[in-house]
Amino acid sequence: RNATHQMKKLTLADLKAFRDHLRIPITDEQLEADLYRPPYYHPGMDSPEIQYLMGRRKELGGFVPERRSKHTEVTLPEDKVYEVANRGSGKQQAATTMAFVRLLKDLMRDKEFGKRIVPIIPDEARTFGMDAFFPTAKIYNPNGQNYLSVDRELVLAYKESISGQIVHAGINEAGSVAAFTAAGTSYATHGEPLIPVYVFYSMFGFQRTGDSFWAAADQMTRGFIIGATAGRTTLTGEGLQHADGHSPMLAATNPAVVTYDPAYGYEIGVIMRDGLNRMYGPGPADNDPSRNVMYYITVYNEPIVQPPAPAELDVEGIVKGIYLLAPAKIDGPRTQILASGVSVPWALEAQRILAEDWGVSADVWSVTSWTELRRDAMAAEEDAFLNPGQPARVPFVTEQLAGATGPIVAVTDYMKAVPDQIRQFLPNEFASLGADGFGFSDTRAAARRFFKNDIHSVVVRSLQMLARRGEVDAQAPAQAIEKYRLHNVNAGTTGNAGGDS
Incomplete structure (x- = not known):
């Protein structure tokens, strides 16, 4: 049988045979002293064998790869x-x-x-x-x-x-x-x-x-x-x-x-x-x-x-993962829409529809990195775990949304598990809209309606969560589903047909 992967250590006899085969000048007594810590043998830098190896390496341009701790200074762009x-x-x-x-x-x-x-x-x-x-x-x-x-x-x-x-x-x-x-x-x-x-x-x-x-x-x-x-x-x-x-x-x-x-x-x-x-x-x-x-x-x-950069751009928020893109424009039942990537324009349109059709006040947040938000929050949890009795650091995502009242609808063009990464670090009721599954080969609008992560799905999900809280009419979600024909894949309007494939 082939026992290669099962043999983790050499027996004393095997080790002696290995030594003899390679003609390594180590005595039986040295091997018998500690089977698991045989001496390391180096023939010396002046030996013909080492001289030959070093000469070949020199001809090849030196040791590669060789890691250097210093490098040429980089002048970054202005x-x-x-x-x-x-x-x-x-x-x-x-x-x-x-x-x-x-x-x-x-x-x-x-x-x-x-x-x-x-x-x-x-x-x-x-x-x-x-x-x-x-x-x-x-x-x-x-x-x-x-x-x-x-x-x-x-x-x-x-x-x-x-x-x-x-x-x-x-x-x-x-x-x-x-x-x-x-x-x-x-x-x-x-x-x-x-x-x-x-x-x-x-x-x-x-x-x-x-x-x-x-x-x-x-x-x-x-x-x-x-x-x-x-x-x-x-x-x-x-x-x-x-x-x-x-x-x-x-x-x-x-x-x-x-x-x-x-x-x-x-x-x-x-x-x-x-x-x-x-x-x-x-x-x-x-x-x-x-x-x-x-x-x-x-x-x-x-x-x-593509909009120009806002005058008061939240650079820290972009780098760490989230910033307030568009505060609510009306007073009314409150909700928060968190969106990333291509879904941000959908969130802005959902904000408008919620205000105009339902009197709902929604803030829109651009989430540049769900993963970095989670990593920061996990690091804060770890720090609190290892330092009991010390003031706990507040995760950045929790800090950013402090005072942001109402349920949260998180939307992405990726699977729901992507925004779900931050769910546990927010006290608000939280719902994720995304695209789980293998895909849907149709127009962008139809695909987004199929996955229910389009503009009107954000509107309906927001209304459902507010209705459960008694902050909008209990019939509003059903009325919105009928109004926007949410069950009809061909009724989707989110996105356009432009762009190279």
Whole structure:
């Protein structure tokens, strides 16, 4: 029988036979003294064997990988680089994917910092609007471009170069994560920080290569992971293969991954700036473990009007996970709507309908990271557990919503377990609306009506919770279901049909 996996220790006879076979000069007495702690043998740096090994390693360029505790200082981008994220899209519509790409383009143009960015795109560069990078940044190929591309007549033609900045490993997520890891650890292996920015269809990230991201974390990789065409209902025209409703939950299992689901371009700007500062900004030592993080940012392909950054922007709220986006505009029975990513515009429309049709006063909160809110709250609980008798720290989410009265409706384009991460840390009655299941291949409006996470579902759920409290008419929920035809999948109106797939 094959007992390899069952043999955890060598017997004394086996150990002596092993010694004899390798001709190791250790005596029987030394082995018999302690079977489980045999002496370590090194032939000495001057021995022919060690000299040979050291010589070969020198010819190969030294020890690789070799971690360095110091690296070249990084000059981070100035404030003006982030202006493109803060000014919004004016009257034009732009998906958060495009808002991200515009910011990335300006970051790459920065004279001091731009050269350190390594875009990694396994597929769909044109879908993401990143073909504009081809003529200037070019795709890296150590042998240059040795063929004529089929799109060579286009202004934004595919171009490879020995000085290219973009890594394109083909439609190969495993190879792309390997490139991400190599670039993201260069600060330690070569003393030269690079910022990998890996962009992919969100379903093809943690779903396919979660183990590789875990290995990247184990190697203390730093960089940005961009899950594009995110959400379970925003890209439904190509079947269920792209219906990502769970990547934030998968990402939450990796302690080195900081997950965000931003709604607007200005939120992306704040998040990316925070990530760069955390990795390479002033603060802890270069090799401090707190710097070894990977920011997972989900972006969508559904175009909306991107608003400019508010004058009094709650930067801390965006970074830590939640801020008040739109306070209620009327007095009435009170409710709170918490939304993330593409569902934030739905929450704002639900706020309007609740006020105009039902006289309900709703605050809308943008939740940029359910996971970071939970991690902060869990850390507060742990601190209170280990320090009895000391004043307990209040979790950030609890602190932000202190005084926010009424039931909470949390809505997301991911499964309900994503917002449920913070349920236990809020005293309010709490309901989650999300997209559980494999997906629904139809229009965005129909898919959202099917999953009951659309605008009118937020309205009805709010009315149900208020009716139970006796704060609105008991018949209001049923009347709203009939009024908005909530049971009719084809009656959904949430979202639009724009955006590349």
